[in-house]
Amino acid sequence: MTSKFRRAGSAVAIVAALGLALSACGGSGSGSDGEGGGDTSSITFIPKNLGNPYFDASDAGGKKAADEIGTTWKQVGPTESTPDSQVSFINTATQQRAGALVVSANDPKAIGDALDEARNAGTKVVTMDSDTEPQFRDVFVSQADAAGIAKSQVDLIAEQIGDKGEIAILSAAANATNQNEWIKLMEEELAANHPDIKLVDTVYGNDDDQTSFDKTAGLLQSHPNLKGIISPTTVGIAAAARYLSDSEYKGKVALTGLGTPNQMREYIKDGTVKSFALWDPEQLGYLAAYAADALASGDIEGKEGDTFKAGDLGEYTVGADGVIVLGEPTVFEESNIDDFDF
Incomplete structure (x- = not known):
């Protein structure tokens, strides 16, 4: 892929x-x-x-x-x-x-x-x-094209978890137009082309660092078999990476989504995150x-x-x-x- x-x-x-x-x-x-x-x-x-x-x-x-x-x-x-x-x-x-x-x-x-x-x-x-x-x-x-953004995030997580397992989405605000469109298209992409990946939860960090950090912790506690997280928001992916980097899940739970290089550099360098994307x-x-x-x-x-x-x-x-x-x-x-x- x-x-x-x-x-x-x-x-x-x-x-x-x-x-x-x-x-x-x-x-x-x-x-x-x-x-x-x-x-x-x-x-x-x-x-x-x-x-x-x-x-x-x-x-x-x-x-x-x-x-x-x-x-x-x-x-x-x-x-x-x-x-x-x-x-x-x-x-x-x-x-x-x-x-x-x-x-x-x-x-x-x-x-x-x-x-x-x-x-x-x-x-x-x-x-x-x-x-x-x-x-x-x-x-x-x-x-960018919304369908392309959605497909690419799914492709990135699928590549990192071997195209199999449970994943979750950590979004921004529940009413955010772009987030909701991407999530809908990601769900469609998963159903059509990734039958062995199961989206088990979608949570909202409201583009707040602490809320996103806490939601990440909640996802991992609620879903012990979680293999990956997609966070299509720069605040969310940085908060999730910070949580993972100091936890037992580092290197075990994949994280990708949309972030800025300056936010994510340390997490790429320490192996918490393999790849992510952004315009x-x-x-x-x-x-x-x-x-x-x-x-x-x-x-x-x-x-x-x-x-x-x-x-x-x-x-x-x-x-x-x-x-x-x-x-x-x-x-x-x-x-x-x-x-x-x-």
């Missing part, structure tokens, strides 16, 4: 493809907060939650793009990734007449009314990483900022077939349902992890 992710056969090519985003450390622009004014060229980024290394990387990419464009970018958001936690930040950005919002949605519907109000006020809406229902936004900047979150923020600016400036409307230039990433085309796909992720393992710094 082969993964759809690019493996480390050509480190030079991968580094060249990601190098521009990895160096993203642009200046910190901020939109106008004055009453009755506003900066209609500004972009406001609202992640699922603050203090998340994944979204910090996306924020750096967005700032870099904004500096290149000549607009402003600022990150605001909740400390917890709950369904309604983003609404007040959307409302404030609307009142400040932001030119565009870039939002990683905690729920496909809960923020819909707030986004409708923003769009009615003239603010363009880009969802990134985790989508809303399509009617609530102009475009969705997707990390470059800085590139994701970079692309989202260019998409937001193209919408705000009227260069695109978000219709299928619209094209725009995304700086150093080149030209992108809006696909069906307003989806813009960044590209395929990379598998990280001992042979290539030191080539990356994000």
